[in-house]
């Protein structure tokens with residue numbers, strides 16, 4: 001039972017252990033700590049990114065038009081193709097009103113989704129959908145302001161550029177002032193999304 005050579009060392013170790021386990025000042029400091037900043041951050045919908053022609057674009061650059069955004073990456077096996085196909089259905093369902101809406105796809109994988117890869121990808125679904133990219137830092141900031149989370153997932157032994165990216169799904173609607181209005185969760189029927197957007201378009205200018 002007693003592995004300590006003498007009582008003095010044993011008492012010293014105990015004091016260290018107890019001291020480390022119960023730092024009274026640290027506990028006091030933790031009292032009243034606010035909730036983690038991430039949880040309290042409001043969804044602002046702010047972004048500063050680049051279109052596929054290399055022009056800087058922010059959420060305030062579509063004054064007078066609504067924006068419908070989703071986040072993802074072109075290598076995405078299922079979620080993003082489904083989302084973009086549904087975006088195209090939304091645009092078609094809006095008919096003429098689609099001119100008052102800018103559909104956008106923001107890549108969370110700017111390393112692999114170059115401007116030309118992104119341009120071809122979004123155009124495949126609908127030429128009216130714009131692609132947005134940027135430096136990893138700016139993409140990270142944009143995702144943060146939409147509370148979008150993403151994370152690279154690499155299988156053991158895979159090449160450095162062989163990975164998938166887990167990411168938050170859904171579509172985000174911004175108003176003609178560039179402010180966030182609402183989110184449509186993944187799986188919302190596109191006809192339903194189009195109907196909701198049409199209601200916004202009909203409502204008096206905000």
Ligand SMILES: [Cu+2]
Nearest residue numbers: 072076079080
């Ligand atoms: Cu995806």
